[in-house]
Structures are given as C-alpha cells and as structure tokens.
Amino acid sequence: xxxxxxxxxxxxxxxxxxxxxxxxxxxxxxxxxxxxxxxxxxxxxxxxxxxxxxxxxxxxxxxxxxxxxxxxxxxxxxxxxxxxxxxxxxxxxxxxxxxxxxxxxxxxxxxxxxxxxxxxxxxxxxxxxxxxxxxxxxxxxxxxxxxxxxxxxxxxxxxxxxxxxxxxxxxxxxxxxxxxxxxxxxxxxxxxxxxxxxxxx
Amino acid sequence: xxxxxxxxxxxxxxxxxxxxxxxxxxxxxxxxxxxxxxxxxxxxxxxxxxxxxxxxxxxxxxxxxxxxxxxxxxxxxxxxxxxxxxxxxxxxxxxxxxxxxxxxxxxxxxxxxxxxxxxxxxxxxxxxxxxxxxxxxxxxxxxxxxxxxxxxxxxxxxxxxxxxxxxxxxxxxxxxxxxxxxxxxxxxxxxxxxxxxxxxx
Numbered sequence: 010x011x012x013x014x015x016x017x018x019x020x021x022x023x024x025x026x027x028x029x030x031x032x033x034x035x036x037x038x039x040x041x042x043x044x045x046x047x048x049x050x051x052x053x054x055x056x057x058x059x060x061x062x063x064x065x066x067x068x069x070x071x072x073x074x075x076x077x078x079x080x081x082x083x084x085x086x087x088x089x090x091x092x093x094x095x096x097x098x099x100x101x102x103x104x105x106x107x108x109x110x111x112x113x114x115x116x117x118x119x120x121x122x123x124x125x126x127x128x129x130x131x132x133x134x135x136x137x138x139x140x141x142x143x144x145x146x147x148x149x150x151x152x153x154x155x156x157x158x159x160x161x162x163x164x165x166x167x168x169x170x171x172x173x174x175x176x177x178x179x180x181x182x183x184x185x186x187x188x189x190x191x192x193x194x195x196x197x198x199x200x201x202x203x204x205x206x207x208x209x210x
Numbered sequence: 211x212x213x214x215x216x217x218x219x220x221x222x223x224x225x226x227x228x229x230x231x232x233x234x235x236x237x238x239x240x241x242x243x244x245x246x247x248x249x250x251x252x253x254x255x256x257x258x259x260x261x262x263x264x265x266x267x268x269x270x271x272x273x274x275x276x277x278x279x280x281x282x283x284x285x286x287x288x289x290x291x292x293x294x295x296x297x298x299x300x301x302x303x304x305x306x307x308x309x310x311x312x313x314x315x316x317x318x319x320x321x322x323x324x325x326x327x328x329x330x331x332x333x334x335x336x337x338x339x340x341x342x343x344x345x346x347x348x349x350x351x352x353x354x355x356x357x358x359x360x361x362x363x364x365x366x367x368x369x370x371x372x373x374x375x376x377x378x379x380x381x382x383x384x385x386x387x388x389x390x391x392x393x394x395x396x397x398x399x400x401x402x403x404x405x406x407x408x409x410x411x
Binding site for chain 2: 119122123125126127129132135136140165167168171172174175176178179180182183184185186192195196199200202203204205
C-alpha cells in the first residue's frame with residue numbers, strides 16, 4: 010500500500026478519462042455505434058486498460074452515467090430525510106429537474122434511453138444496475154413517510170415512483186414543456202395529494 | 211360525381227395500402243431508414259401516387275398512425291362524457307393500456323417515439339399534428355369535469371394530462387412493468403385524488 014501513490018493516482022485519472030470519453034461519445038454517436046476502441050482513443054489509454062476494469066461496452070457506459078451522480082455519493086444514494094416529506098421531495102425533484110435541463114447531463118442519458126427503448130436486454134440491464142438501486146433508495150424515503158403517516162400505508166410504491174417521476178421524464182424526453190423549479194414543486198404537491206392517507210374520523 | 215364509383219373505391223384501397231405499408235415499414239426499419247420508394251413498393255403503387263396525397267415521409271407516417279384510431283372517428287376525437295369522470299376515464303385508460311399492450315399497435319409508435327426523442331423538429335410536428343389535437347380532446351373532457359366540480363377549477367390541465375398518461379407512457383416505453391386493466395384503474399384513482407377540488411367547510 011505504501012510507495013504506490015503515483016500509480017493509484019494515475020489509475021484514477023485514467024478511469025475518469027475513460028468515463029468522460031464514454032459519456033461524450035455516447036452523446037455524439039449513440040450507443041449502437043459506440044466502440045471500446047473509440048473510448049480508448051478519446052481517453053488516451055489502451056483498449057486493454059478498459060477491458061481490465063470493465064467486461065463490456067454496456068458496463069462502461071453504465072458506470073459513466075452512474076459517475077455523474079458521484080458528487081452526492083458520500084451519502085450513498087439515500088434521499089434526504091428531515092422528517093418533512095414535502096420539503097425533502099422538493100429538494101430532490103428540483104435537483105432532478107435541473108439535471109435534466111442541463112445539456113451536458115441529459116445528452117448521454119437521452120442516447121442511452123434511445124437504445125433502451127429498442128433493446129429489451131439493455132432495458133433489463135439498466136433496471137438492474139442503474140434504475141433499480143436508485144428506485145430502492147427513493148422507495149426507502151417513501152417508506153419512512155409511510156411510517157410517519159404522511160403517505161398512505163397501502164400505496165403501491167412502484168406506481169408511486171412512476172407518478173412522481175414519469176411526468177418529468179416524458180416532458181424531458183419529448184421536449185413538451187419547460188423544466189423549472191416551479192414545475193418540480195407542483196409535481197410534488199400533486200404527488201403528495203394523490204398519496205395522502207385516508208382521513209380519520 | 212356520378213359514374214366514378216370505381217376510381218373512388220380504388221383510391222381508398224390505395225390510400226389504405228399506403229398507410230398500412232408505412233406503418234409496417236416504420237416498425238421494421240425505423241423512421242430514419244424508411245423511404246417513400248419502399249412504401250410505394252410495399253403498397254403496390256407508384257411513388258407519384260404517394261406524393262399526390264402527402265408532401266413528405268413524415269406526413270404519411272403521421273397519417274398512418276392517426277389511422278389506427280379511425281374506428282372511433284365517428285365521434286371525432288371526443289372522450290366519452292356520461293357525467294361520471296371516474297367511469298369515463300377508466301374506459302379511456304383501459305382502452306389506451308390495451309392498445310399499448312398490443313404489438314401491432316405499439317411497434318410503429320415505438321419507432322416514431324425513438325425518432326421524436328432525437329429530432330426536435332419531428333417532435334414539434336408530432337405535437338402539432340398528433341399529440342396536440344388528441345390532448346385538446348382530453349382537456350375538453352377534464353374541463354367538463356371542472357365545471358361539474360369533480361376536478362379542481364385551478365388545475366393546470368397540461369400537467370394533469372402528464373400525471374394521467376406519463377406513468378403509462380414510461381412503463382410502456384421502458385417495459386418496466388405490466389400493462390393491465392387494474393393498472394389503468396389505479397392510475398385513474400390516483401389521478402382523481404390528486405385533482406380533487408379542495409373540501410368546502
């Protein structure tokens with residue numbers, strides 16, 4: 010472990026260069042035409058360096074998109090939980106809306122989504138590696154709100170996530186309306202109204 | 211007008227053959243690779259026959275997808291309005307879910323959606339010619355429900371349509387869950403709860 014500070018740092022630099030190259034290239038040429046060779050050339054590394062760390066093109070692209078969320082990785086994928094579900098979801102949804110409104114963030118996700126739509130195998134991989142873990146973190150926050158009596162105890166949480174995120178996903182994907190903080194807030198308000206527990210009499 | 215029954219009938223046969231060919235080919239090869247030549251060959255007509263009726267490839271494809279809904283064209287695009295918004299929306303959403311679960315229906319829409327995602331110009335055409343008029347018909351039904359006090363008078367109807375349809379669109383597009391009549395019903399229930407007018411005290 011001692012005496013190896015430089016190789017470790019160089020490895021991390023290479024890893025970041027590969028992920029950035031994968032992200033750029035998937036935006037530029039699409040997933041179908043993306044090659045490991047092109048990623049290696051853009052990153053300035055050998056093909057073998059990529060294959061040492063990733064088994065496939067799909068794996069690099071998934072990691073390159075996961076890496077976009079790494080700044081918040083110190084808290085894992087957990088959503089904020091202050092006890093105030095409305096405030097917490099508004100923070101999360103405003104951040105999500107801002108990400109999808111950012112061209113540098115949205116371009117690789119748009120390219121990957123295009124491929125997923127037409128490739129059920131890739132869609133399954135996407136669910137397992139990317140969407141699944143993120144959805145679990147979101148559902149953990151909703152379960153906490155259920156325990157606090159803020160969301161109906163019998164709510165279907167998969168459908169709940171669709172209700173909260175799908176309007177934003179569709180508006181972004183079809184470019185059918187503005188992505189603003191106000192939009193994020195209104196979505197959260199409607200979501201919480203739909204999820205409200207029955208009134209006790 | 212008299213003496214021309216045969217040409218009229220032959221025209222309608224050609225028109226239907228062209229629309230069917232466009233729909234089949236867009237599913238098979240995708241919008242980008244679709245050509246007027248291929249549609250003409252599949253439909254057994256000359257290229258000039260197509261250009262006589264449609265100015266562009268996009269126009270034929272839009273009409274071919276619009277034609278899928280023509281069986282209900284006797285009522286225009288209007289949604290049922292029995293006065294019972296829950297029952298009416300459940301009829302509509304069950305039918306929509308069934309359509310998206312039908313491979314013959316969903317394949318051309320999936321192909322077109324793929325192109326729309328990556329072509330803002332086509333997305334704008336799609337909104338103007340297909341989604342726009344359909345959305346207006348849906349909003350007319352929601353306005354009727356607003357007048358009946360079943361939906362909040364100040365609801366944003368564009369966002370309302372997203373809340374009702376986007377979960378289904380996303381589940382279909384990403385193949386992330388089953389498309390069943392129960393799913394349609396639950397969506398309508400959650401939607402109406404979110405849209406409910408404030409209680410009067």
